[in-house]
Amino acid sequence: MLHERELKVFVDGTTHFFEVAAEQPASIGSPYLMGEPLALHEYSGVIEVSGRREGVVCFTAPKTMLAVMLMKMHETDFGHETMRDLVGEVANTISGNARRNFGNDFRISPPHVLCGDTPPIEPRPGARTFVIPIHWRSHSAKLVVALS
Amino acid sequence: MSPAVPLDRRTALLIAIGVLLAAALGTALGTGFRLATRLREDIAAVQTASTLQAYPRELLREVSGLRERLEVRAYVGRSLATLRGSTHDFGVRLRALAAIDHDPAQLASVQRRWRGYRDELAPVLGFRGEPYVDSDAAATRLSGDGHRLYARIERARLYALANARGFDADLATVTRGLQSSASAAATRLRLLLLGGVLAALVLAAIAAWLLLSRARHARAAQEARERTRDILRTVREGFFLLDADHRIGPVWSDALGRMFGREDFAGLDFRNLLAGLVPEPTIATALKYVDLLWGERANENLMKTINPLSQVEVKSTDPLNPEPRYLQFDFHRVTGAHGVKYVLCSVVDVTSNVALARELQESQVGANAQLDMLIGMTRTDPLQLASFLDTADAGLKLVNAILREPARSDADFRRKLGGLMRELHTLKGEAGALELRGVADRLHALESRVSACESRPALSGDDFLPIVAKLDELVEYLRGIREIGARLARTDAEPAASPADAIAPILEAAAARLAQDHHKALRVECSGFDAIPRPLAKPLKDCLVHLVRNAAVHGIEDPDLRRTRSKSDVGLVRTRFARTADGYELTVEDDGAGIAPDAVKAAAVRAGLITEAEAAAMDTRAAIALIFRAGFSTMSEVSLGAGRGVGMDVVARTIHALGGRIGVATSPGKYTRFKIHLPAAADAAAAVA
Numbered sequence: 001m002l003h004e005r006e007l008k009v010f011v012d013g014t015t016h017f018f019e020v021a022a023e024q025p026a027s028i029g030s031p032y033l034m035g036e037p038l039a040l041h042e043y044s045g046v047i048e049v050s051g052r053r054e055g056v057v058c059f060t061a062p063k064t065m066l067a068v069m070l071m072k073m074h075e076t077d078f079g080h081e082t083m084r085d086l087v088g089e090v091a092n093t094i095s096g097n098a099r100r101n102f103g104n105d106f107r108i109s110p111p112h113v114l115c116g117d118t119p120p121i122e123p124r125p126g127a128r129t130f131v132i133p134i135h136w137r138s139h140s141a142k143l144v145v146a147l148s
Numbered sequence: 149m150s151p152a153v154p155l156d157r158r159t160a161l162l163i164a165i166g167v168l169l170a171a172a173l174g175t176a177l178g179t180g181f182r183l184a185t186r187l188r189e190d191i192a193a194v195q196t197a198s199t200l201q202a203y204p205r206e207l208l209r210e211v212s213g214l215r216e217r218l219e220v221r222a223y224v225g226r227s228l229a230t231l232r233g234s235t236h237d238f239g240v241r242l243r244a245l246a247a248i249d250h251d252p253a254q255l256a257s258v259q260r261r262w263r264g265y266r267d268e269l270a271p272v273l274g275f276r277g278e279p280y281v282d283s284d285a286a287a288t289r290l291s292g293d294g295h296r297l298y299a300r301i302e303r304a305r306l307y308a309l310a311n312a313r314g315f316d317a318d319l320a321t322v323t324r325g326l327q328s329s330a331s332a333a334a335t336r337l338r339l340l341l342l343g344g345v346l347a348a349l350v351l352a353a354i355a356a357w358l359l360l361s362r363a364r365h366a367r368a369a370q371e372a373r374e375r376t377r378d379i380l381r382t383v384r385e386g387f388f389l390l391d392a393d394h395r396i397g398p399v400w401s402d403a404l405g406r407m408f409g410r411e412d413f414a415g416l417d418f419r420n421l422l423a424g425l426v427p428e429p430t431i432a433t434a435l436k437y438v439d440l441l442w443g444e445r446a447n448e449n450l451m452k453t454i455n456p457l458s459q460v461e462v463k464s465t466d467p468l469n470p471e472p473r474y475l476q477f478d479f480h481r482v483t484g485a486h487g488v489k490y491v492l493c494s495v496v497d498v499t500s501n502v503a504l505a506r507e508l509q510e511s512q513v514g515a516n517a518q519l520d521m522l523i524g525m526t527r528t529d530p531l532q533l534a535s536f537l538d539t540a541d542a543g544l545k546l547v548n549a550i551l552r553e554p555a556r557s558d559a560d561f562r563r564k565l566g567g568l569m570r571e572l573h574t575l576k577g578e579a580g581a582l583e584l585r586g587v588a589d590r591l592h593a594l595e596s597r598v599s600a601c602e603s604r605p606a607l608s609g610d611d612f613l614p615i616v617a618k619l620d621e622l623v624e625y626l627r628g629i630r631e632i633g634a635r636l637a638r639t640d641a642e643p644a645a646s647p648a649d650a651i652a653p654i655l656e657a658a659a660a661r662l663a664q665d666h667h668k669a670l671r672v673e674c675s676g677f678d679a680i681p682r683p684l685a686k687p688l689k690d691c692l693v694h695l696v697r698n699a700a701v702h703g704i705e706d707p708d709l710r711r712t713r714s715k716s717d718v719g720l721v722r723t724r725f726a727r728t729a730d731g732y733e734l735t736v737e738d739d740g741a742g743i744a745p746d747a748v749k750a751a752a753v754r755a756g757l758i759t760e761a762e763a764a765a766m767d768t769r770a771a772i773a774l775i776f777r778a779g780f781s782t783m784s785e786v787s788l789g790a791g792r793g794v795g796m797d798v799v800a801r802t803i804h805a806l807g808g809r810i811g812v813a814t815s816p817g818k819y820t821r822f823k824i825h826l827p828a829a830a831d832a833a834a835a836v837a
Contacts, residue, residue: 004618011610011613030612032551033619130616
């Protein structure tokens, strides 16, 4: 079972990125348990967790949202690579925040990025999967926490 | 960041260069002025010497002219006057030259010759007599004075002739000497000017380099300050410096503000920072500990082991989140050339870690509870358990579906609460009826989380994180039960003829548990349940659980009171299902205290459902109808059995959804009867639902 405080660490890592980098805080929507496969957006940053918890944490966002984020960050390049970097940076921030809060009990992999048509996330056997909508301006992304 | 001292040194160096530059320029200008003056004097001297060179020949010409005038007996007065003027001029210019010339040795020869010349001319120039004698016989002839004058003129002329070449040579030598001196002065002046310009250029270049370097350092210092500010803004730890008087320095990380809910840290006494958050004795010990750090002999690593603030519980200052937090203070000496300068304090919010440790302990307790659950399950009919697990599974899926509905605003989030409460309360009632205490407790905890949201002034997704976490915990718990149940289930168990068969045992078990919990005695009679159509079994079971619980908690009196009312000690709840001409009828009747309309109205006013004026205007029928309103309860405290004001609301909604109606009859002190009428099509409606 994943505790609320652990969830909050991942959520805070995500919203903190928006607050600092995109200069506008993000809010979270109504969180729920993933009961069926979840389709990913165009860009997803994934970190794998091992140690006291096993599983993955994924930040998935639509291209339009990333483009507006880049604009707010005064970037002029809205290309594919820049968007990959951005979503990877969000995952990196989540990872750093988790490391800081959980210490050595959590081993967290460097983030990797998925983009384009990727298969939906399947519920992991033995792990409950939480889906937390992330709202920023008029856009929505999702934070998926699947840990056992 | 560059330290301040080198910057001051750079400034001092810049000032020193400025002073040197000024001194060099002053020296160059002074020397140049002297050289220019000397040059001007030398040039004037050269001009004087050049002029003087013409004088010896001029004097010779005038002396010769004077002699010739004497020979032809012409008038000599004017010539004498001219000679006197020339002689005077020569003397004056020679003295002037002597005053200017910087090499008197060269001029000495000229002066010596001149003195000789002047001595020879002196009798001529001093002549005041009459040089001629006029006589008719001899015409004009020289007088005695004239002869003497002639002789002196001749001597002077001969002296001039003899020294003419020497004069020329001496004056030429003087002129060359003066020209050479002027040329040397000019060369020195040029060199001085060139040197001054070069020195000025070098110093200016050094000054420019220093200025650029200073600007570069200032820029680097500014960038370093900005980076430090970024770090302090971003880090999650609270950092600040303490001086020897326990006062906080002017720089701290932003996280400190979030941790302590204040921003006035500059100069704040450490004691005041902790005041009200931790007990006074802990503060006193902490201050002594910080004082020890200022003693350089104390071993910092050893001192960490006695840090009184290594993990301290801090009272919450957030009214919306009153749970205490746990902070970890760490202290490090910051030393300089003269010993300890400050004590660096870092503060980390370790509430998560403490909570995790606590969870570990709780999980141990949970394991024990699971054991209890296992024992309880062995006492529960497997078919009832399986039926409950199916119901719970469906109910929790519905709860998750409600959570999944998109929400951004307070209104969106608040809309979810009613649906969540109804589903959870229904499941809790059934779990309680089956004596699945672990499930009921978890549902109660989840319900409490939802209920806590109702009182919050503004809702956001953060408020739902604990709900979804508790839901996950419950789902996991139920999965465990299902696995254990599957192992325990008899493989040869007879399948129930109808889901309705499970209702009576559930109600009986619920009644028994409620009687125990509320120190009452009661029994439930069930009849006609075999006629309940399969589609209606689930919704009617939910309603019956709530109605029986309502009767047990609110209707049936405790045995002492029943005796005073001439009733049996054991209360009776009768439930009956029957088909009617136009549908179905479910009756739930208890022989308890009945419903007191005034008590219902007073409770509704307390709950804020109606105003006192509305209550006063309400008739008995309307007052009794209040018990079906969401949020209504006559209980002042929430318990596993009742108090949230959800159960009767669920009954009303369920019956309404089935197209039925509820009638209530009551007599204070005697009975309460709920009569539910369902249309014939209700089973079809339930099947669709």
